[in-house]
Amino acid sequence: MMPTIDALSEHLTEYLDLTQIRQVRRAYFYAEQAHDGQRRKSGEPYVTHPLAVAGVLSEMHMDHQSLMAAMLHDVIEDTEISYEGIESQFGRPVADIVDGVSKLTHLEFETKAEAQAENFQKMVLAMAEDIRVILVKLADRLHNMRTLGAMRPDKQRRIARETLDIYAPIAARLGMRDLQVELEDLAFQAFYPMRAKYIRRAVVKARGQRRDIITQIEQAIQGRLDQEHLPGIVTGREKHLYSIYRKMKSQKKSFSEIMDVFGFRIVTESVDDCYRILGAVHNLYKPLPGRFKDYIAIPKANGYQSLHTALFGSRVTIEVQIRTREMDAVASQGIAEHSHYKVYGDSDSAVGSYNRARKWVQGLLEMQRRAGDSMEFIDHVKKDLFPDEVYLFTPKGRILELPRGATPVDFAYAVHTDIGNSCVSCRINRRLAPLSEALESGQTVEIITTPRAQPNMAWLNFVVTGKARSSIRHFLKNQQRHESIELGRRLLNQFMSNYGSSVDEVDAVKLEALLKETGLADTDALLEDIGMGNRMAYVVARRLRAEQPVDVDSDSTGSSSSRKPMAIQGAEGTVLQYAKCCHPIPGDSIIGHISTGRGLVVHRTDCRNIGYMKEDPQKCIYLEWSGSGDEEYPVALVLEVESQRGMIAQLAMAVASAGANLLKIDSGERDGQLNRVQMELTVYNRVHLAQVIKELRRQVAVNRINRQ
Numbered sequence: 043m044m045p046t047i048d049a050l051s052e053h054l055t056e057y058l059d060l061t062q063i064r065q066v067r068r069a070y071f072y073a074e075q076a077h078d079g080q081r082r083k084s085g086e087p088y089v090t091h092p093l094a095v096a097g098v099l100s101e102m103h104m105d106h107q108s109l110m111a112a113m114l115h116d117v118i119e120d121t122e123i124s125y126e127g128i129e130s131q132f133g134r135p136v137a138d139i140v141d142g143v144s145k146l147t148h149l150e151f152e153t154k155a156e157a158q159a160e161n162f163q164k165m166v167l168a169m170a171e172d173i174r175v176i177l178v179k180l181a182d183r184l185h186n187m188r189t190l191g192a193m194r195p196d197k198q199r200r201i202a203r204e205t206l207d208i209y210a211p212i213a214a215r216l217g218m219r220d221l222q223v224e225l226e227d228l229a230f231q232a233f234y235p236m237r238a239k240y241i242r243r244a245v246v247k248a249r250g251q252r253r254d255i256i257t258q259i260e261q262a263i264q265g266r267l268d269q270e271h272l273p274g275i276v277t278g279r280e281k282h283l284y285s286i287y288r289k290m291k292s293q294k295k296s297f298s299e300i301m302d303v304f305g306f307r308i309v310t311e312s313v314d315d316c317y318r319i320l321g322a323v324h325n326l327y328k329p330l331p332g333r334f335k336d337y338i339a340i341p342k343a344n345g346y347q348s349l350h351t352a353l354f355g356s357r358v359t360i361e362v363q364i365r366t367r368e369m370d371a372v373a374s375q376g377i378a379e380h381s382h383y384k385v386y387g388d389s390d391s392a393v394g395s396y397n398r399a400r401k402w403v404q405g406l407l408e409m410q411r412r413a414g415d416s417m418e419f420i421d422h423v424k425k426d427l428f429p430d431e432v433y434l435f436t437p438k439g440r441i442l443e444l445p446r447g448a449t450p451v452d453f454a455y456a457v458h459t460d461i462g463n464s465c466v467s468c469r470i471n472r473r474l475a476p477l478s479e480a481l482e483s484g485q486t487v488e489i490i491t492t493p494r495a496q497p498n499m500a501w502l503n504f505v506v507t508g509k510a511r512s513s514i515r516h517f518l519k520n521q522q523r524h525e526s527i528e529l530g531r532r533l534l535n536q537f538m539s540n541y542g543s544s545v546d547e548v549d550a551v552k553l554e555a556l557l558k559e560t561g562l563a564d565t566d567a568l569l570e571d572i573g574m575g576n577r578m579a580y581v582v583a584r585r586l587r588a589e590q591p592v593d594v595d596s597d598s599t600g601s602s603s604s605r606k607p608m609a610i611q612g613a614e615g616t617v618l619q620y621a622k623c624c625h626p627i628p629g630d631s632i633i634g635h636i637s638t639g640r641g642l643v644v645h646r647t648d649c650r651n652i653g654y655m656k657e658d659p660q661k662c663i664y665l666e667w668s669g670s671g672d673e674e675y676p677v678a679l680v681l682e683v684e685s686q687r688g689m690i691a692q693l694a695m696a697v698a699s700a701g702a703n704l705l706k707i708d709s710g711e712r713d714g715q716l717n718r719v720q721m722e723l724t725v726y727n728r729v730h731l732a733q734v735i736k737e738l739r740r741q742v743a744v745n746r747i748n749r750q
């Protein structure tokens with residue numbers, strides 16, 4: 043039966059006053075006139091869709107402005123009426139919600155993944171303006187899913203896929219369980235019609251066989267509550283189709299294994315009653331060890347609160363959820379429940395749920411600002427949309443919720459971005475632990491920081507949260523840009539010195555002409571390009587030189603500059619790299635090869651890989667060390683040793699006694715008695731390396747040592 047505005051108005055009298063209902067009706071008649079003559083794919087008048095969307099929101103007891111926006115949500119997109127027209131008729135808040143939803147109407151990601159990601163970014167911005175935008179959009183999607191049968195099969199599958207990928211997880215993240223379940227089941231039936239059909243048949247069959255057991259357990263629990271004079275209503279919980287399918291797939295369980303677990307929910311009056319009822323059911327049936335979860339003391343990120351316990355009774359496993367009426371409403375409606383406190387008075391759970399949702403959206407905005415592009419952003423967000431939580435404590439007792447598999451680095455970034463950026467090590471339950479260790483619920487994590495520390499690119503291999511991943515990438519990107527500019531400045535100054543000039547003394551007209559020709563925004567962009575090796579410093583210097591060269595000894599190729607060494611400290615960072623073929627260390631004679639996209643790659647001057655281009659000033663620049671500081675550099679040694687018991691251990695001890703760090707050691711037999719041992723270690727400079735070699739020579743078994 044088609045919905046009517048009169049039926050909706052009657053339902054709204056439950057929680058809205060007469061003036062607000064009149065405004066909702068006025069919005070309906072305005073939409074009816076605007077959509078006059080338009081029809082849906084099913085043949086119904088188009089206005090039935092916005093009316094049905096408002097009906098979905100009314101079930102959640104949403105405020106009158108949300109209902110008005112639902113009535114008008116397609117008006118800007120599908121008719122001649124503008125934002126200003128809606129604002130003049132219904133006020134700015136309603137117009138803003140309608141405008142926010144209108145921007146999301148193309149979230150049907152028809153072609154490229156990039157389009158999907160771009161539109162998802164728009165959704166986040168709209169959510170940040172007013173969280174009601176996403177609630178109207180979710181209600182719109184739910185009605186579209188309910189009437190999906192009128193679409194072509196290929197379009198049905200596409201819409202179902204994006205519902206499972208984006209909309210259902212967002213509903214879950216906002217705590218809207220009822221809406222999430224219906225979206226998932228409808229999308230599952232559209233995307234996998236045959237699988238849904240078989241599971242539905244199996245559920246109907248199993249339900250008949252289980253009815254007696256369910257009734258028996260329900261009566262036993264209710265009887266015990268009555269006996270203890272505890273208020274509570276016991277109901278059996280039905281598993282929905284998509285959750286059965288997902289569990290079968292992810293846990294690799296058969297249908298019968300999943301259906302052998304019976305679920306019950308007990309709704310009571312107060313938190314105190316929840317814990318009393320828990321004691322009563324534990325007395326009635328034996329609890330299963332390790333299966334109790336207290337989400338009342340530690341709520342989920344979306345505001346969900348309940349006690350969960352698993353019991354063994356009547357030869358079957360029983361799962362029980364115990365919660366108050368208010369918690370049950372928040373579990374069903376999630377963030378939509380926040381509208382109740384406006385009508386019925388304050389509700390801590392609902393307000394908490396609303397605040398958590400706002401905090402989550404703010405976190406998304408922060409990630410969006412850091413992300414390099416929309417694809418990177420949606421990758422971060424999808425990780426946050428599918429959490430299987432662990433609950434962790436800071437040393438001061440604050441509780442943080444992170445996805446399963448999270449590491450101390452994820453924890454550090456969850457506390458604060460600056461903590462993550464300066465993190466060097468951690469303690470888990472007061473013991474030192476690696477930063478890559480997966481955390482478990484209940485652990486206390488202490489992050490150790492130092493002011494000079496900075497994120498490591500290797501962290502990207504094990505972090506799981508979107509915030510950590512986006513923060514690390516953002517820092518490294520900015521750091522690389524800064525270092526590229528500095529290196530580009532030094533390289534350009536090196537070549538400009540041939541003409542008695544420097545970067546700061548360049549002719550502004552020539553610089554402007556060069557920037558225009560290259561399409562670069564400013565001097566920093568030019569220097570970054572030089573530092574990254576994408577543009578040759580000697581070519582830029584020649585373009586920017588003064589008309590009369592001051593240095594008469596230099597020729598136009600800039601070859602003299604190749605003989606003037608540029609000083610490096612050894613800690614320049616990401617755009618200055620050390621060649622793995624020759625492992626240069628402070629004290630070695632070195633030369634720099636300008637490599638496209640990588641910056642300056644440092645080789646030893648006697649490295650065979652650099653020999654053919656050593657004299658080419660366009661490719662290479664002579665370098666010198668200005669001091670090694672406390673940086674460590676890798677170096678490779680090849681040893682010829684006599685084969686004997688404990689030989690590898692002796693060599694490792696010798697390296698350690700010289701104060702070097704052994705990274706890798708490999709041995710291979712040669713001529714029966716002689717072994718060739720390859721060793722990779724880190725040292726501070728050539729003097730330190732000489733000490734290590736001296737210590738190794740003291741070993742009786744060592745015949746020969748060569749630096750690789």
